[in-house]
Amino acid sequence: MSFNPSHMQFEPFIYKSLEDLKNKVMxxxxxxxxxxxxxxxxxxxxxxxxxxPNRLSIQPIEGFDANPDGDPGRLTYxxxxxxxxxxxxxxxxxxxxxxxxxxxxxxxxxxxxxNSDKFKEFVxxxxxxxxxxxxELGFLNDCVLILQLNxxxxxxxxxxxxxxxxxxxYAELDKxxxxxxxxxxxxSDEDLKELEDIxxxxxxxxxxxxxxxxxxxACHGYLIHELLSSRIRKNSIYGGNSFENxxxxxxxxxxxxxxxxxxxxxFVLTTRMSIYDGIPYxxxxxxxxxxxxxxxxxxxxxxxxEIINRxxxxxxxxxxxSAGNPHYKPQITRPFDTPVKGGILPNENPxxxxxxxLNLTSLIKNHLPNDAIILGSGYSYLRQFAGYIAAGLTHExxxxxxxxxxxxxxNPNFPKQLFQDGIIDKKQTCITCSKCSEFMKLGRxxxxxxxxxxxxx
Ligand SMILES: Cc1cc2nc3c(=O)[nH]c(=O)nc-3n(C[C@H](O)[C@H](O)[C@H](O)COP(=O)(O)O)c2cc1C
Numbered sequence: 001m002s003f004n005p006s007h008m009q010f011e012p013f014i015y016k017s018l019e020d021l022k023n024k025v026m027x028x029x030x031x032x033x034x035x036x037x038x039x040x041x042x043x044x045x046x047x048x049x050x051x052x053p054n055r056l057s058i059q060p061i062e063g064f065d066a067n068p069d070g071d072p073g074r075l076t077y078x079x080x081x082x083x084x085x086x087x088x089x090x091x092x093x094x095x096x097x098x099x100x101x102x103x104x105x106x107x108x109x110x111x112x113x114x115n116s117d118k119f120k121e122f123v124x125x126x127x128x129x130x131x132x133x134x135x136e137l138g139f140l141n142d143c144v145l146i147l148q149l150n151x152x153x154x155x156x157x158x159x160x161x162x163x164x165x166x167x168x169x170y171a172e173l174d175k176x177x178x179x180x181x182x183x184x185x186x187x188s189d190e191d192l193k194e195l196e197d198i199x200x201x202x203x204x205x206x207x208x209x210x211x212x213x214x215x216x217x218a219c220h221g222y223l224i225h226e227l228l229s230s231r232i233r234k235n236s237i238y239g240g241n242s243f244e245n246x247x248x249x250x251x252x253x254x255x256x257x258x259x260x261x262x263x264x265x266x267f268v269l270t271t272r273m274s275i276y277d278g279i280p281y282x283x284x285x286x287x288x289x290x291x292x293x294x295x296x297x298x299x300x301x302x303x304x305x306e307i308i309n310r311x312x313x314x315x316x317x318x319x320x321x322s323a324g325n326p327h328y329k330p331q332i333t334r335p336f337d338t339p340v341k342g343g344i345l346p347n348e349n350p351x352x353x354x355x356x357x358l359n360l361t362s363l364i365k366n367h368l369p370n371d372a373i374i375l376g377s378g379y380s381y382l383r384q385f386a387g388y389i390a391a392g393l394t395h396e397x398x399x400x401x402x403x404x405x406x407x408x409x410x411n412p413n414f415p416k417q418l419f420q421d422g423i424i425d426k427k428q429t430c431i432t433c434s435k436c437s438e439f440m441k442l443g444r445x446x447x448x449x450x451x452x453x454x455x456x457x
Pocket of ligand 1: 059060061062094095148219220272322333334335377378379380381403404405406407436437440446
């Protein structure tokens with residue numbers, strides 16, 4: 001991706017036609033492919049012993065609408081029912097806490113032995129609706145439902161107060177949350193060791209309650225992602241300069257789950273990874289090891305690729321690629337036109353942000369053998385034209401499955417519209433107004449305030 005000074009100027013999405021958008025992409029010299037034959041997105045894809053029915057996925061979006069025990073609430077059912085009626089072949093369920101004390105909100109989903117029957121009911125309910133929709137749309141294979149399991153790490157909240165559980169100190173990240181280095185704790189090696197066990201138990205429970213796969217979340221500044229860059233963590237088997245140490249927690253869990261879950265089974269063990277976060281060395285991941293860089297730091301994928309190779313060797317055949325730490329600088333994870341209230345507009349064209357995500361993803365895809373499936377992120381900014389880019393990337397084998405986050409909140413029927421009409425309905429598309437992120441920041445129920453009457457007021 002070559003650098004161009006005009007990438008560093010913010011400009012909102014003003015493109016009325018596909019031609020306008022293509023012209024801007026050309027003017028900025030961005031590598032964003034377009035392909036008119038969106039039917040390519042209807043092709044199924046083989047993963048291990050099963051098929052994912054089509055190339056569209058719902059990305060995980062926390063709804064903060066669980067019941068106090070962590071089981072799905074009325075609005076959780078509503079959100080997933082809407083996704084299930086939309087026709088995506090894969091639904092990637094939102095960040096679900098591995099225990100009550102590592103939630104980022106009192107209404108985050110938590111999977112426990114005690115509420116597992118309620119999760120079972122929920123998964124079965126959503127699966128039935130999803131499969132009925134897929135049949136109506138002519139797909140022969142069943143949906144794939146994956147649960148994302150997380151420890152919120154630095155973004156934990158306890159008893160209504162921010163309680164960061166950090167891998168290391170970094171004042172910038174504390175400041176971005178209105179905190180200081182004194183707040184919260186640095187997690188000990190003993191606690192991490194214990195957490196490995198809990199994570200493994202919860203992944204096994206996810207299979208028991210009926211999910212087809214489980215994601216060991218390693219993105220967006222949460223615990224595992226932060227451990228990967230914990231170079232300044234002292235006297236720890238989980239940190240320091242050694243790459244082996246920093247990757248230990250993540251790979252231990254994957255290795256154990258590979259043995260526990262994948263023998264003779266078609267269960268999907270996966271991860272969502274931030275392969276680059278832009279945070280300058282020595283605090284960031286996927287960044288060049290040079291001192292005194294400013295945000296966004298230069299990209300260096302040596303360590304992310306090493307991890308991904310090891311994941312492949314441990315049997316992982318699906319990886320959901322993301323980037324950034326949205327609590328710090330959201331533009332890397334989700335390019336937008338309007339910041340959250342009190343936030344700032346970044347010094348970059350959001351289309352440049354989109355192309356960074358697409359290019360990082362295709363670099364990983366090119367690096368792996370053909371049987372590894374790569375799921376990409378960050379298409380919602382492209383609004384009604386997103387299908388043409390998703391088709392272009394799929395056609396050029398730069399990605400295998402395209403996952404939509406904010407678009408799915410705004411317009412859960414986007415897959416159906418693409419399959420039946422060849423284009424996403426302009427009147428229903430996400431406008432990247434950041435209201436959903438604002439709700440998340442405020443700890444309120446998350447939904448689309450622009451398109452969904454449930455959240456308009
Ligand atoms: C309100 C909100 C909640 C999110 N929750 C999650 C989450 O639970 N897990 C996760 O991996 N990503 C989460 N994300 C990131 C999205 O999955 C996605 O990567 C991001 O929005 C960019 O994709 P998009 O352009 O299609 O929206 C969230 C994003 C938003 C806006």
